[in-house]
Amino acid sequence: MVRWVTISSDEYESMKSxxxxxxxxxxxxxxxxxxxxxxxxxxxxxxxLEKNSNSTDTLIS
Structure with a gap:
């Protein structure tokens, strides 16, 4: 009996990672x-971290 699963390429790459x-x-x-x-x-x-940073930019926008 042959079986297979189809997944997206994104899911495949995620699994490999x-x-x-x-x-x-x-x-x-x-x-x-x-x-x-x-x-x-x-x-x-x-x-x-942002409060102690010398930058006026936030670390995450």
């Missing part, structure tokens, strides 16, 4: 450390 990230042990370690930092409250909110 996800697999690439998941297969990179160093990157996965960095992601895990970032999650731990966030859970422990070790982060700076965007508003605080």
């Amino acid at each position: 996800t697999l690439e990230i998941l297969s990179d042990p160093e990157l996965m370690q960095q992601i895990e450390e970032s999650r731990e930092d966030f859970k422990a409250g070790r982060y700076t909110e965007l508003r605080e």
Whole structure:
């Protein structure tokens, strides 16, 4: 029995990118450390970054 699934090219590219990230042990370690930092409250909110920035532009529009 033959089966197949049709997905958009965007979805396919997204899946490839996800697999690439998941297969990179160093990157996965960095992601895990970032999650731990966030859970422990070790982060700076965007508003605080913008307030302390020397620029009159916002970081995200």
